[in-house]
Amino acid sequence: MNDTKVLKLVRKTDSTEPETPEQEAEMGMAPGPTSVPMKPAAAPEPQRSTPKPVAATAPQRAAEPRTQDLPDRKLLIEMYRTMYLSRRIDDKEIQLKGQNKIFFQISGAGHEAVLVAAGVVLKPGYDWFYPYYRDRALCLQLGMTPLEMFLSAVGAEADPNSHGRQMPSHWGHKKLNIVSQSSPTGTQLLQAVGCAEATYRSTLIKELQKLIVSFHDDEVTYVSLGDGTSSEGEFWEALNTASNLKLPVVFLLEDNGYAISVPVEVQTAGGDVSKLVKNFPSLYLQRCDGTDPIASLETMRRAVDYCRQRKGPALVHAKVIRPYSHSLSDDEKLYRPDEERASDAERDPVKRFGALLIDEGVIDQNGLQRIKDEVDALVTDAADKALASPQPAKETATDFVFSPDIDPTAKQFDTEDAVQLSGNAGTVVDLINRCLDTEMARDPRIVVFGEDVADCSREQYLETVKGKGGVFKVTANLQRKYGSARVFNSPLAEANIVGRAIGMATRGLKPVVEIQFFDYIWPAMHQIRNELALLRWRSGNEWKAPVVLRVPIGGYLKGGAVYHSQSGVSTFTQIPGLRVVYPSNALDANGLLRTSIRCDDPVLFLEHKHLYRQAYNKSQYPGEDFKIPLGKAKKVREGTDISIITYGALVQRSIVAAKQMEQEGVSVEIVDLRSLLPYDWNAIAETVKKTSRVIVAHEDSLSFGFGAEIAARIGDELFEYLDAPVKRVCALDTFVAYAPQLEDAILPQALDVAKAIAELKAY
Numbered sequence: 001m002n003d004t005k006v007l008k009l010v011r012k013t014d015s016t017e018p019e020t021p022e023q024e025a026e027m028g029m030a031p032g033p034t035s036v037p038m039k040p041a042a043a044p045e046p047q048r049s050t051p052k053p054v055a056a057t058a059p060q061r062a063a064e065p066r067t068q069d070l071p072d073r074k075l076l077i078e079m080y081r082t083m084y085l086s087r088r089i090d091d092k093e094i095q096l097k098g099q100n101k102i103f104f105q106i107s108g109a110g111h112e113a114v115l116v117a118a119g120v121v122l123k124p125g126y127d128w129f130y131p132y133y134r135d136r137a138l139c140l141q142l143g144m145t146p147l148e149m150f151l152s153a154v155g156a157e158a159d160p161n162s163h164g165r166q167m168p169s170h171w172g173h174k175k176l177n178i179v180s181q182s183s184p185t186g187t188q189l190l191q192a193v194g195c196a197e198a199t200y201r202s203t204l205i206k207e208l209q210k211l212i213v214s215f216h217d218d219e220v221t222y223v224s225l226g227d228g229t230s231s232e233g234e235f236w237e238a239l240n241t242a243s244n245l246k247l248p249v250v251f252l253l254e255d256n257g258y259a260i261s262v263p264v265e266v267q268t269a270g271g272d273v274s275k276l277v278k279n280f281p282s283l284y285l286q287r288c289d290g291t292d293p294i295a296s297l298e299t300m301r302r303a304v305d306y307c308r309q310r311k312g313p314a315l316v317h318a319k320v321i322r323p324y325s326h327s328l329s330d331d332e333k334l335y336r337p338d339e340e341r342a343s344d345a346e347r348d349p350v351k352r353f354g355a356l357l358i359d360e361g362v363i364d365q366n367g368l369q370r371i372k373d374e375v376d377a378l379v380t381d382a383a384d385k386a387l388a389s390p391q392p393a394k395e396t397a398t399d400f401v402f403s404p405d406i407d408p409t410a411k412q413f414d415t416e417d418a419v420q421l422s423g424n425a426g427t428v429v430d431l432i433n434r435c436l437d438t439e440m441a442r443d444p445r446i447v448v449f450g451e452d453v454a455d456c457s458r459e460q461y462l463e464t465v466k467g468k469g470g471v472f473k474v475t476a477n478l479q480r481k482y483g484s485a486r487v488f489n490s491p492l493a494e495a496n497i498v499g500r501a502i503g504m505a506t507r508g509l510k511p512v513v514e515i516q517f518f519d520y521i522w523p524a525m526h527q528i529r530n531e532l533a534l535l536r537w538r539s540g541n542e543w544k545a546p547v548v549l550r551v552p553i554g555g556y557l558k559g560g561a562v563y564h565s566q567s568g569v570s571t572f573t574q575i576p577g578l579r580v581v582y583p584s585n586a587l588d589a590n591g592l593l594r595t596s597i598r599c600d601d602p603v604l605f606l607e608h609k610h611l612y613r614q615a616y617n618k619s620q621y622p623g624e625d626f627k628i629p630l631g632k633a634k635k636v637r638e639g640t641d642i643s644i645i646t647y648g649a650l651v652q653r654s655i656v657a658a659k660q661m662e663q664e665g666v667s668v669e670i671v672d673l674r675s676l677l678p679y680d681w682n683a684i685a686e687t688v689k690k691t692s693r694v695i696v697a698h699e700d701s702l703s704f705g706f707g708a709e710i711a712a713r714i715g716d717e718l719f720e721y722l723d724a725p726v727k728r729v730c731a732l733d734t735f736v737a738y739a740p741q742l743e744d745a746i747l748p749q750a751l752d753v754a755k756a757i758a759e760l761k762a763y
Contacts, residue, residue, distance in 0.1 A: 084354075106328070109323050110320050110321035114300070114316075118300050124143050124176040125175060127220045131222070132181065132254075142176050148160050148161070152168045161173065164391055170183065191502045223251055225251070227253065227256065228259020241500065251315040261332075274317035285314075291319070293353050408579065411629070416591070429612045432607065433477075436475065446512055451497075452468050453488075454487055501532075512548040512597060518566050533578040548593075550605045552612075553582075568700065569698075570704060581676070582673070582676055610649050611648070631675055642667075646673070679710075688722070697753055699747060701730060705728075
């Protein structure tokens with residue numbers, strides 16, 4: 001069947017095409033033929049429901065004479081060429097996968113029309129892009145080459161998307177502002193919001209416009225998703241913040257009706273997500289037939305123009321098809337009947353558009369065939385070149401886990417020996433607050449946000465209220481001093497905090513954000529594990545996100561109970577690419593936080609709640625340039641008989657136990673690790689060799705806690721220096737209870753440390 005016949009058949013059977021003006025209005029389409037002027041009028045105001053048609057005339061069929069002009073011939077042919085190129089790359093990859101020359105394939109087939117339309121109206125290297133794995137045609141239209149795509153498919157080092165580190169179709173291109181994409185669906189949405197928010201905050205703080213990456217006052221951030229991804233909570237969080245702040249984000253929902261095998265009516269209440277989101281304020285909602293490039297171009301122009309005018313975000317709900325299986329790991333014949341697949345095939349955008357161009361006299365059959373022949377030759381040549389391109393060398397596997405440019409363990413961050421203390425002694429809270437204050441004064445790129453961190457979100461009350469400044473007052477008065485554009489409250493949504501911070505950091509801001517309690521960090525785990533820590537490595541150092549996550553942690557609260565006393569640090573020390581810091585006193589907290597802010601890696605900065613206001617860990621102020629390098633432990637007590645390796649709240653408990661055992665003639669040395677990733681192995685080895693008896697003490701549970709790693713490594717590398725087994729003092733393998741007597745039994749106490757010292761000495 002030729003393209004013209006396919007088009008005519010589709011015009012008769014396309015179930016998504018409106019039959020009446022009312023249906024046109026419901027789909028957000030203008031009545032009449034699917035055409036678009038090249039210079040559209042200004043974008044309309046946001047619609048709480050889809051816009052009414054301009055006129056009440058019945059829509060014309062594509063096979064009938066048109067009454068409106070098409071876009072110019074050159075653009076139409078360019079769009080067709082990109083659509084056909086995208087499809088042929090898919091087909092070539094499928095062939096290569098069948099020949100075992102590549103290792104994975106997931107296609108963008110059926111999505112080409114709306115994606116090429118998006119690429120036409122957006123500006124590569126000017127606007128910002130957070131695509132998902134179906135967006136091959138968009139990336140081609142923006143300027144990515146077929147060779148670059150095949151380099152990704154074969155896992156070549158020269159692949160600009162990830163340098164051989166990610167699956168194919170995980171797009172990323174520094175020059176084009178395509179930010180590295182990952183596999184978890186939906187995580188890109190909040191990052192796109194953060195990217196656009198960097199632009200928004202730069203309009204509030206003019207100084208930032210020269211400091212963030214590629215600022216343009218009318219830039220737009222594009223982010224796409226499938227219909228299945230709209231079930232993710234982060235989709236709703238992203239819409240909420242984008243609408244609330246009127247951010248210039250274009251959400252493109254590519255609805256092909258399936259999330260792998262799950263149909264849209266199972267995913268979404270009512271089977272239509274755009275009906276569910278229509279009441280978001282300032283959200284410009286449009287629907288279109290995403291298999292029709294002309295209708296898609298018109299719709300995308302309106303949406304992008306709306307965002308460029310800073311009226312708010314836009315969401316384009318494009319109905320597309322998926323003519324191939326979800327990926328080559330899937331077989332859609334197992335869950336889709338033949339008639340459904342045949343119906344999709346009739347709406348194939350590449351065939352329909354080719355037929356349209358011939359029907360409208362834009363090109364003849366011979367001209368269309370010449371384009372196909374040129375593209376086929378280009379695809380074959382690009383694939384051959386990619387197959388000959390070398391894969392990354394084995395020794396590069398650990399490159400870019402952390403920043404190659406700034407080393408927070410280096411001497412330049414070590415000012416401890418020259419510290420000059422002055423003023424009254426302050427608590428951990430005081431010295432963290434002063435560090436944030438001085439660093440914000442030094443670096444205007446720093447923004448501080450999280451739940452309750454501002455003094456008062458309703459600024460008109462700032463002069464009449466004392467101000468919140470965090471539930472522990474750590475960020476008190478920062479909003480008053482640096483303004484609401486730099487210190488602000490977030491929604492009660494931890495993924496929202498971290499995801500937005502990643503997007504901002506990508507643009508060059510320096511977010512220092514707070515997760516109110518470690519116990520509630522888990523909704524952000526996707527963003528932390530799969531995005532924040534991985535962005536640099538998975539992109540081969542093309543992108544980075546040096547965010548600081550401040551997190552109150554730990555028990556010993558008398559009433560903290562199960563959900564305010566957690567201490568699972570080993571979950572995070574297992575994550576390559578994430579620095580983990582855990583100070584035990586005010587002076588260390590100040591110096592380590594300053595280093596964390598000034599380093600170029602993401603840092604999880606853990607602040608023990610019990611230690612916030614203890615008198616025993618106070619310190620005078622060390623000055624505005626005081627820094628402690630990460631990975632440098634501190635010997636807090638000299639001894640000769642037994643070593644205790646510890647951190648956090650167990651430092652003081654170990655000191656108490658050591659003093660008690662000293663009365664019984666036992667000399668105990670105590671090493672405070674201070675940072676857990678990296679940790680100071682040299683200091684550990686030194687103390688083990690000195691005493692030959694070791695206790696690892698921490699607040700984590702005994703099984704699988706951080707101390708298990710230290711104990712295992714000592715046994716592996718320092719066995720010949722040991723005179724006794726490595727002993728651990730830890731929490732019980734349970735949860736922290738509310739009743740004080742239970743809490744004391746569950747968490748390790750000074751008496752538990754003293755008992756371990758006595759047992760080890762007697763061994």
